[in-house]
Amino acid sequence: MNHPLPKLALAIPLSFVISSSVLAEVYKHVDENGKVTYTDTPSTDAEAVELTEPNSLKPVAIPVRTAPLPDPAIPTYRLRISSPSPGSSVSGLNSFEVKGTVEPSLKPNHQIQLLIDSENHSSSRSTSFSVSGLSRGEHTLQLTIIDENDTLLNSSPIVTIIATRPGNLITEKETSVTPTD
Structure with missing residues (x-):
């Protein structure tokens, strides 16, 4: 019989790996010429950047417009x-x-x-x-x-x-x- 426990045991650590990649830290490095580089690799001369929640917009409902019905009194020439x-x-x-x-x-x-x-x-x-x-x-x-x-x-x-x-x-x-x- 196929038991769900081994699959569950594999899924839990995998979910941590996926979520940790989503929560990865970002580092800012400024070189001697003032060039700024952002990376996910830490180094001794880089500082961690605290990320805020990204900007997002709520979807706007667009009303469906229907064409007015033609006036039956006016022929289509x-x-x-x-x-x-x-x-x-x-x-x-x-x-x-x-x-x-x-x-x-x-x-x-x-x-x-x-x-x-x-x-x-x-x-x-x-x-x-x-x-x-x-x-x-x-x-x-x-x-x-x-x-x-x-x-x-x-x-x-x-x-x-x-x-x-x-x-x-x-x-x-x-x-x-x-x-x-």
């Missing part, structure tokens, strides 16, 4: 720019159409905004906008849906286009945007 396609070139001198799609249909108090380079250029209930007079270079297009308080409800992915102009026909023409139905 899916919005995208269908034309021009990303990376396409458009003439900065001529007008071009920015066309989008939205599902489901807009509620009566909601509008679509066309943003060019993150600036609002026009708002309409239409998904088609006429743009002209873009300066030469890269531009970003984005459609957003807003409510009557100008609260953003959703936005399309950004589409980057390049406006081109012949070098000898450059004019300082203002960008104008007109919604079309």
Whole structure:
């Protein structure tokens, strides 16, 4: 029969060895250059350091936050720019159409905004906008849906286009945007 007494006899001295290593003394030694060294090995020119209880913090309970439930009266719109396609070139001198799609249909108090380079250029209930007079270079297009308080409800992915102009026909023409139905 296997008796627990020999195991217990071995466990008691082992627990003293483990606890003594936890309670080991720390010694401070300062050499002739003033360099301070801390060690667990005593020497004649080292002094014992009395350790205090280490700093510790009690865990803080972090409240679980839940996202607010969406208002069922506000539809979740899916919005995208269908034309021009990303990376396409458009003439900065001529007008071009920015066309989008939205599902489901807009509620009566909601509008679509066309943003060019993150600036609002026009708002309409239409998904088609006429743009002209873009300066030469890269531009970003984005459609957003807003409510009557100008609260953003959703936005399309950004589409980057390049406006081109012949070098000898450059004019300082203002960008104008007109919604079309």
